[in-house]
Amino acid sequence: MDLGTIYLPLKHTHVTLVTLSLSTFAVRGLGVLAGGRWPLRPVLRRATMAVDSLLLASGAALWALLGLNPLQQSWLGTKLVLLLLYIALGTVALKRGRRARTRAAAVAAALVCAGMMVGIALAHHPRGWLA
Numbered sequence: 001m002d003l004g005t006i007y008l009p010l011k012h013t014h015v016t017l018v019t020l021s022l023s024t025f026a027v028r029g030l031g032v033l034a035g036g037r038w039p040l041r042p043v044l045r046r047a048t049m050a051v052d053s054l055l056l057a058s059g060a061a062l063w064a065l066l067g068l069n070p071l072q073q074s075w076l077g078t079k080l081v082l083l084l085l086y087i088a089l090g091t092v093a094l095k096r097g098r099r100a101r102t103r104a105a106a107v108a109a110a111l112v113c114a115g116m117m118v119g120i121a122l123a124h125h126p127r128g129w130l131a
Contacts, residue, residue, distance in 0.1 A: 010061055015036050017055040022114050024048050029107035078126040080115050086113040
């Protein structure tokens with residue numbers, strides 16, 4: 001099978017899942033900041049976990065397909081470190097933050113991390129948008 005036959009649909013799937021995941025996080029984060037309880041409902045949490053799991057799987061499939069190594073491609077390693085930070089900030093924003101100010105800062109910081117990851121992915125450079 002031709003690499004292009006698999007690569008383009010997989011890449012489009014990954015980009016679609018990124019868009020869905022980040023949009024959902026932003027809406028849920030704003031909902032929590034507005035005092036809503038709906039962003040924490042189990043059905044919504046499970047749905048976002050499913051999207052994020054598919055997102056991670058599509059990213060791992062792209063690495064394998066392209067033979068990428070985050071230890072050799074610094075842009076990918078940087079993106080993975082930011083992903084871990086994004087996840088940690090997301091848990092503070094949606095669940096662990098006790099004060100509204102803490103949750104608001106975590107939502108903002110998580111979205112900045114997400115924006116940096118998108119810039120890094122587009123530029124294939126650790127400085128992303130600044131490259």
